[in-house]
Amino acid sequence: MKRLQRNPDIVWRVEKRRQQAVLDRLEAGEETEDEGTVILLISGMMHQLNLLGGMIWNLCDGHRTLEHIVTELLQEFDVERDLLQTDIQTFIDDLIERGWLSYDQSTD
């Protein structure tokens, strides 16, 4: 099983009020793609993830595979599975390349 896990050296936090504000705006049909809801602190620099990115990040806890994450997030977003899967895959590939995520290769 290829489970996704966060780089343990990265300090991160969900910005709860911000996340709620983004959820409210999403509900109201507004554009929120560029709004950060999760902050990551990496070597003294701050990076942010948007709502979808933050949700994916949250789920990369070393217990879930890409498939699991897609299935869970399908319940949150009203989109086609294939489309969501492609988006998530792109995001995860990017973060793996940056060294922020990795696949846990252990089998069981």
Added chain:
Amino acid sequence: MTNPLTEQFSAPLTFNWSLSYRCNFTCSHCYSREEECDELSTPQLKQIVDVLVKHQIPFINFGGGEPLLRPDLYELTTYAREQGLNISMNSNGWLLDAAAAEKISTAGFRSVGISIDSADADLHDDFRIRPGSFDKAVNALDVLADAGVRTTMSSVISRINYRQFHDLLDLARKYRVPQVYLHNFKCSGRGFKNRQELDLNPQEWKEFYVEALKVKEETKDLLISFDDPVIASLPGYADNSLVKGSSCGKLSLNLRPNGDITPCGFIPLVVGNILRDDFEEIWYNSPILNKMRNKEAKGKCQGCGAYEDCLGGCTARAFATTGDLSEPDPHCWK
């Protein structure tokens, strides 16, 4: 990737925490020698850790006083580490021998900063009013590195060292220190009393920072860090700080030994107590914190082109010298 986070954070990222104001030194520039304060019990300290965990505050930096004077430092650190917090501390190094370094490593400290004011041993000892303190400090750096603990070196820039800061960097290299903090001089406590002797004038500050920023830019083997917002107006200042102006009350808060919260260690205004008061109420609604977050340009800052980045410089220095949080930083050369 996303727009900059312009709104306030949901909590600070760091708590600078003095477990005790007791110290085995009486340094000439120290802000906390005149402070007296009750200390909390170990269970109360753990309760504070629980509050920090609850509010997702990821970093604690123990300062002082001398943190190693609290025998429960390791127990507290282990407790905080178990809950995912990242712990560092600043020490004068006097008590930090190989056995202490092992304990620090086992407790899981992320890094330990040792204060060194001059690469000249006599000058350092003189300034710290303690013969042998230089040797103990560099030995602390050595034993920490041997124990696999990341070290940093903290030097408060003052009249005794500003022309020789290159020597401090060489000292860091010699003792395997990857990061050097050249701290700004704060004018609080003894630093305030001794400021005629120790503080530079604005023009000297400018010259120091112009040079130091250039060296930082050219230096690849060592991380050089500053914590002085007044440098935002200088060429070569790479803007990668997380907030504009002073970070106190925006990214960090300060905890006194009795649990009182102040915006930073150098601003003696208590905004609440972490054990007695609701933390979110303090964080979002403290009039003092909000005033610091929304400073208005006063005096020469009005119309200054750098204000947007500098926000009047160091709020603590402005407050110490004028009693007003929004006045221009007295170190400003403009």
